[in-house]
Amino acid sequence: MSDYFEEMGWTPLDDGEAPNHLIQMARFLRDYGMWELLGEDAKLPPPASKNAVETLPEIKIEPSETKQCPVCLKEFEVNDKAKSMPCHHVFHQECILPWLEKTNSCPLCRYELPTDDEEYEMYRKEKKRAVEREKDLEYLHNSMFT
Numbered sequence: 585m586s587d588y589f590e591e592m593g594w595t596p597l598d599d600g601e602a603p604n605h606l607i608q609m610a611r612f613l614r615d616y617g618m619w620e621l622l623g624e625d626a627k628l629p630p631p632a633s634k635n636a637v638e639t640l641p642e643i644k645i646e647p648s649e650t651k652q653c654p655v656c657l658k659e660f661e662v663n664d665k666a667k668s669m670p671c672h673h674v675f676h677q678e679c680i681l682p683w684l685e686k687t688n689s690c691p692l693c694r695y696e697l698p699t700d701d702e703e704y705e706m707y708r709k710e711k712k713r714a715v716e717r718e719k720d721l722e723y724l725h726n727s728m729f730t
């Protein structure tokens with residue numbers, strides 16, 4: 585994959601240039617190792633629920649801040665509309681919203697927002713339970729052998 589992206593000459597977007605979300609997503613998948621993880625026929629988690637997206641706090645960009653939006657790689661400008669994820673990663677509204685229509689997790693740290701997908705929510709709960717069970721076992725083990 586890397587050759588393909590090098591050929592694309594990845595650079596921050598010029599003013600007025602619309603981010604190409606498919607390319608952006610592909611870049612994330614590669615940069616964060618999700619490409620391998622997903623394999624060929626694996627799917628991304630489902631989109632974030634509308635409600636979760638609508639309640640994401642909008643934040644004001646302060647003049648003193650020189651933060652970059654991780655999606656389009658442009659620096660935030662004062663009065664830009666930005667959304668703060670529960671994990672405190674900040675994105676342009678127009679950058680993160682199309683992303684969350686495709687999948688529910690923060691592009692940077694994969695923090696997951698709730699989805700409207702029942703099956704996926706069940707899978708998530710099950711996954712969480714499995715982790716908790718493992719913790720219990722560890723606790724049990726430790727209390728018996730220490």
Ligand SMILES: [Zn+2]
Pocket residue numbers: 653654655656657658675676679
């Ligand atoms: Zn952006």
Ligand SMILES: [Zn+2]
Pocket residue numbers: 669671672673690691692693694695
């Ligand atoms: Zn995050």
